[in-house]
Amino acid sequence: MSEQGLNTVSFAGRAASSSQFKALYTEGMALVEETAAYLDGPGRTASKVLPRMASVLYAAESMRLTTRLMQMASWLLLQRAVNNGEMSRDQVLSEKSKVRLEGFNVDRNAPGWHDLPEGFRDLIERSLRLQNRVALLDREIYRPSEAVVVPDNENSVRAQLNLLRTAFTN
Template sequence: MKDKNSTNDPGYAEPVPFAERLANSENFLSLFREGMALVEESAAYLDSEGREESKSLDRAASLTYATESMRLTTRLMQLASWLLLQRAVNEGEMTHEQAGEEKSKVRLDSLSSPCTGPGWEMLPVRLKDLIARSVRLQERIRILDAAIYKKTPTEPEAATSNPVAAQLSQLANAFRQGSD
């Protein structure tokens, strides 16, 4: 019996790698430009207007300002690193696999801002806006990253994180051992 999903079947077409296509599209270029512009805008704000605004804050708000501006800067540097890695893949400077190895150094899941707590309400509106925009950008990049660099069910981590996959893996191993 011929496997319907076989590449030998003339009616079979490989699935379209949607995430990879998206990463190579005008949408990615737009995301890249948006991310880099946010980095520049945030740096300019923190170096000038933000510095002046922070001087007028009370102690609690000043501490929150320092914490949140550091989180913002760190988050944006992580996002910029990811965007630059993906651009290098798109331009043929790195392979998908090389970028996957390098991106393990990039943290996309950390540094969320609480948007509450002592001093938060007293933070300058512009800083809160930059934080909110960076968190939205982070979420968009996390979704794209998960789609591009998804792990296949055959990887050991996927089997241990998914109880059904772990059970299927155990069954497959049992049948393999029984046929030997």
Template sequence: MVKLAERRVFSHSFKPIYDEGMGLVEEAADFLDGEGRVLARSLSRVAASLYAAESMRLTTRLMQIASWLLLQRAANSGEMTRDQVAAEKAKVRLDNAGPDEKAPGWEELPTRFVDLVYRSVRLEERVRRMDQEIYGDGLDFRPDFRPSPVSAQIRLLETAFARG
């Protein structure tokens, strides 16, 4: 059986998704360090806390995606074997929960920031699907998964207060 994701990742057609992922990392970093920092100052206290927590989640999500993409690129270029990549990729978590759009303050978040969050979630879903097809690591991928509102709020609070 031919695994299309595996063929894609281990071929030249991997470059567009690699470029998309690394571009999103750079775009998010530029926003968070520049315009996002300025916009965050004008948010209400509730929205500012949510922004801080979601910023951390966005950064974590993008770093996990970047790690996965870099591992695949290393395998694609022959720097690492597929077995080495499989062993290293076990450290990469592609199972972050999406944002909680019903959280207090969500509607106040900057539009560009919300766009970055949604784009990162969609990219993570694509990468997760490829990972599962290639390595069959058994993650229970459910694109319609939504965490319970209570657990999502607890995670946001833990993140905001650095206890998670």
């Protein structure tokens, strides 16, 4: 088949500027604000009465949580900037190299874990789920190009539906 007989579809690029991205962005920024309010309010109060091991773990996990959320917020802001035409893809790639989206593991069996306030553990779990979603989208958008080839004679709508089915089916 000749080059002229092919169309390439960039599904990830479109997903990054979609309403799903906007929802992810809103969720991420809301989680940052919710976590800040918790750590400055109820979390601060709760941390003062924790047993020693849980208190040390709370301090470490609150730093990890804050770092994880700031890294995700940075990525979300960069992606929004490229979506809005405020930065070029090359500029984002340069800045994105400073953002770390993986490797923030949590040891749920650590001494004191179950003594941590439930609201705090919930924020950690939600941040980890969000981190996984952001990291997945990052890999889909910025991995080396693997264009999906659609022959000219294939129905474009059917091809798009097949792409969506493939993307959202386990």
